[in-house]
Amino acid sequence: MSTTSVEIGLERETPAGLETEEMTLNMGPQHPSTHGVLRFVVKADGEIMRRAIPDIGYLHRSIEKISEKVGYHGFMPYTDRVDYVSAMQCNQGWAMACEALAEIEVPRRGEYCRVIACEFGRIASHLISVGATGMDIGAFTPFTHALREREKINDILEELCGARLTFNYMRIGGCAWDIPPGFIRRATAFLDKFEPLIDEYNELISFNKIYTERMGNVAPVSPEMAIAYNLVGPNLRGSGVKYDVRTDEPYSVYPEFDFEVPIGEGKMGALGDCWDRYMVRMDEMKESCKILRQALGGLPEGPVVAKVGRTFKPPAGEAYVRVEGSRGDMGWFVVSDGTAFPVRTHIRTGSYSAMAIVEELSQGLMIADLIAVIASLDIVAPEVDR
Amino acid sequence: MQGLADRLLTTGFLQGMPTELGYVLIVAFFAFVLLNFIMLVAGVTSWLERRVWGRIQSRIGPNRVGPQGTIQWLADGLKNIMKEDIIPEAADAPLFRAAPYLAMMGFFATFAIIPFGDGLVVADLNVGLLYITAVTALVVVGVLMAGWASNNKWALLGGIRSAAQIISYEIPAGLAVITVVLFSGSLSMQTIIRAQGWEPWNWFLFDNPFLFSGFFIFFVSALAEGNRTPFDLPEAESELVAGAFTEYSGLRNLLFFLVEWGNLYVIGALCTTMFLGGWKIPPITDNPVLVGLLQFATFFLKSYFIVFVAMWIRGTLPRVRVDQLMTLCWKYLTPIAFVNLLGAMIWFALFPQGLLAMRVLMVLLGAGIAVYFLSRVAFHLRRAKPELHVSPLA
Numbered sequence: 028m029s030t031t032s033v034e035i036g037l038e039r040e041t042p043a044g045l046e047t048e049e050m051t052l053n054m055g056p057q058h059p060s061t062h063g064v065l066r067f068v069v070k071a072d073g074e075i076m077r078r079a080i081p082d083i084g085y086l087h088r089s090i091e092k093i094s095e096k097v098g099y100h101g102f103m104p105y106t107d108r109v110d111y112v113s114a115m116q117c118n119q120g121w122a123m124a125c126e127a128l129a130e131i132e133v134p135r136r137g138e139y140c141r142v143i144a145c146e147f148g149r150i151a152s153h154l155i156s157v158g159a160t161g162m163d164i165g166a167f168t169p170f171t172h173a174l175r176e177r178e179k180i181n182d183i184l185e186e187l188c189g190a191r192l193t194f195n196y197m198r199i200g201g202c203a204w205d206i207p208p209g210f211i212r213r214a215t216a217f218l219d220k221f222e223p224l225i226d227e228y229n230e231l232i233s234f235n236k237i238y239t240e241r242m243g244n245v246a247p248v249s250p251e252m253a254i255a256y257n258l259v260g261p262n263l264r265g266s267g268v269k270y271d272v273r274t275d276e277p278y279s280v281y282p283e284f285d286f287e288v289p290i291g292e293g294k295m296g297a298l299g300d301c302w303d304r305y306m307v308r309m310d311e312m313k314e315s316c317k318i319l320r321q322a323l324g325g326l327p328e329g330p331v332v333a334k335v336g337r338t339f340k341p342p343a344g345e346a347y348v349r350v351e352g353s354r355g356d357m358g359w360f361v362v363s364d365g366t367a368f369p370v371r372t373h374i375r376t377g378s379y380s381a382m383a384i385v386e387e388l389s390q391g392l393m394i395a396d397l398i399a400v401i402a403s404l405d406i407v408a409p410e411v412d413r
Numbered sequence: 414m415q416g417l418a419d420r421l422l423t424t425g426f427l428q429g430m431p432t433e434l435g436y437v438l439i440v441a442f443f444a445f446v447l448l449n450f451i452m453l454v455a456g457v458t459s460w461l462e463r464r465v466w467g468r469i470q471s472r473i474g475p476n477r478v479g480p481q482g483t484i485q486w487l488a489d490g491l492k493n494i495m496k497e498d499i500i501p502e503a504a505d506a507p508l509f510r511a512a513p514y515l516a517m518m519g520f521f522a523t524f525a526i527i528p529f530g531d532g533l534v535v536a537d538l539n540v541g542l543l544y545i546t547a548v549t550a551l552v553v554v555g556v557l558m559a560g561w562a563s564n565n566k567w568a569l570l571g572g573i574r575s576a577a578q579i580i581s582y583e584i585p586a587g588l589a590v591i592t593v594v595l596f597s598g599s600l601s602m603q604t605i606i607r608a609q610g611w612e613p614w615n616w617f618l619f620d621n622p623f624l625f626s627g628f629f630i631f632f633v634s635a636l637a638e639g640n641r642t643p644f645d646l647p648e649a650e651s652e653l654v655a656g657a658f659t660e661y662s663g664l665r666n667l668l669f670f671l672v673e674w675g676n677l678y679v680i681g682a683l684c685t686t687m688f689l690g691g692w693k694i695p696p697i698t699d700n701p702v703l704v705g706l707l708q709f710a711t712f713f714l715k716s717y718f719i720v721f722v723a724m725w726i727r728g729t730l731p732r733v734r735v736d737q738l739m740t741l742c743w744k745y746l747t748p749i750a751f752v753n754l755l756g757a758m759i760w761f762a763l764f765p766q767g768l769l770a771m772r773v774l775m776v777l778l779g780a781g782i783a784v785y786f787l788s789r790v791a792f793h794l795r796r797a798k799p800e801l802h803v804s805p806l807a
Contacts, residue, residue: 050566052566052567058654059651059654060651060652073573074570074574074735161731162651163651164651164731164732165642165643165645165649165651165730165731165732166729166730166731166732167466167470167728168469168470168728168729171470171471171472172470172471175471231729232731235730235731237643237730237731237732237733237737238731240733240734240737241731241732241733241734241737393734393735393736394570394652394653395646395649395652395732395734395735396734398651398652
């Protein structure tokens with residue numbers, strides 16, 4: 028095992044007579060690897076960080092407040108902007124919250140379409156994540172290769188709903204459109220091509236010696252710490268906690284599908300290090316392909332959307348639903364007073380809690396490691412602030 | 414060049430001119446020619462790198478300006494020259510301005526002794542390799558100066574990284590160079606090439622196991638000294654924004670990039686000179702012009718092969734971390750280089766004339782590695798075929 032930076036941080040002592048000064052570095056909001064507008068105030072001693080204090084709020088767009096003004100139907104396009112890297116799951120979260128309020132039953136074909144859209148969205152999001160991680164570590168090639176495949180997913184989703192990034196595909200009670208003719212054939216063709224490519228990515232970057240040295244053993248998060256910090260999704264599973272909303276608190280038609288929940292095993296050093304978190308995403312893409320094959324193969328007939336009035340007035344009450352977004356457990360809380368506008372909406376996102384753990388993880392790491400930590404936590408700036 | 418200058422002054426068209434003035438004129442002329450040549454080399458390298466990188470990354474790369482984008486570098490250079498040259502208010506202006514020129518000088522000076530052919534060298538110094546080691550250190554001074562004078566913490570970190578890295582890797586590089594010097598008996602670049610032959614088994618690379626490993630030690634150290642991936646920490650765009658060059662814009666920024674791409678060629682030229690037989694060509698013609706051209710082409714292509722390998726590495730590998738970089742240098746590369754030097758000395762004492770059997774063995778080993786490598790490449794190309802929608806000349 029090579030010397031980790033943590034050891035160096037502990038061993039380091041200032042020689043007598045040599046006064047060193049703590050350096051305050053401002054990483055972000057404009058920095059190449061903070062993926063959007065994140066800001067970290069880094070207290071560093073040369074290359075070694077004392078700590079990195081996350082500063083959030085640069086991308087706050089009052090999305091939750093907007094819902095109180097635009098109503099239930101009108102809020103659907105705004106949910107795309109909560110996490111624009113994987114907008115489908117946000118759509119689903121909002122739709123499910125409203126359906127829970129009004130107790131609407133979604134047609135089975137609608138649920139299948141949702142699952143198909145969401146799993147494609149998950150693959151696209153994880154592709155960006157793993158590609159960007161490679162780029163942050165200094166290898167540009169995985170990024171372009173990942174984006175090449177993501178483009179194809181965007182094409183597929185464009186066929187489905189006409190948009191490539193902010194889909195606005197789902198509606199309260201189902202989906203906006205049925206799948207187009209020939210969609211199943213093209214989607215299956217993509218999966219046939221994509222599945223072997225995951226192994227190719229692994230060959231290219233995941234098991235590269237330099238890459239495993241950079242990612243392995245860096246910033247390990249123990250299962251207890253992950254739970255204490257409320258990590259969710261791949262970050263939590265990277266620490267070896269087998270928890271996935273899709274299997275543990277099933278929603279939609281996920282119980283009908285057969286898939287594994289990959290967890291981190293500490294193959295490259297400590298359990299829950301950056302490499303584990305990264306690898307969970309790689310494995311999850313394979314599982315998403317499995318779900319997609321089953322969903323595309325067993326698509327039932329029928330309508331895709333239930334009958335929901337143009338003026339949607341759910342009875343007074345509140346609902347909290349959870350979906351497994353690409354960045355983990357997304358909670359959607361909505362309070363209704365019986366009018367056409369929600370009284371209060373709150374969205375609980377995975378990136379927010381992932382941001383909180385950075386400060387503790389960063390102590391004693393090197394500046395280059397902070398980049399790896401941010402990348403492996405897959406923080407998406409708009410999801411932090413909403 | 415000395416001989417040529419004397420001949421021109423005594424018999425050529427410079428006859429009757431004061432000797433000092435004549436020398437200055439001749440040196441200025443060669444410097445001008447060389448500067449243009451370097452710009453061409455650095456520019457073409459930048460274009461080639463972007464094309465090669467593009468192919469590796471499954472995209473096309475620049476192909477709009479000129480046929481196949483060949484004069485893209487001219488357009489980029491022009492753009493950079495026309496840009497505003499911003500000097501930050503808090504920067505140390507004189508140092509900030511001077512830094513790129515210092516770096517440029519360090520790399521420009523190396524070209525003076527690179528032997529492109531039998532007579533095609535500006536100055537065949539008898540301390541050639543020592544001179545190269547000395548002048549390339551100027552680049553570090555430039556980068557460090559840029560990092561310090563920018564008055565920017567990212568730039569400072571980049572500058573310090575660069576200094577630490579280059580100074581550390583000079584040691585294994587120097588030790589590998591000494592191994593070559595041991596066998597050639599001279600520091601002069603031309604003498605080193607003349608000690609080798611045109612056939613691969615007469616190259617220093619395949620002379621014995623110690624020179625073989627010395628080549629790899631030198632190549633790795635040279636990559637680190639040239640700030641190339643996987644050792645491109647001084648710029649590390651994902652960590653330090655642009656490292657030491659964060660505050661630079663316009664022409665000064667361009668100069669730093671010129672140094673980087675030019676240095677890439679210098680690495681190739683040094684590897685070619687010391688290990689790959691330099692400009693040596695088989696005796697096929699007596700025509701001096703043709704011989705000169707062939708020698709130049711041989712040297713140029715061999716160096717560009719090394720450059721291509723460096724580009725390939727850049728397209729494949731991630732970047733190491735600072736402590737790993739230092740660990741690699743001090744814990745592995747330097748001791749290995751020392752042992753290698755010791756081994757080379759023993760070998761030289763045992764077989765001063767070299768050993769034919771070992772040469773054959775080394776060539777076979779090299780060929781084996783090459784065949785294995787190419788078969789792997791062929792395998793992956795076959796497997797990836799459906800994904801190659803774009804022809805290499807798109």
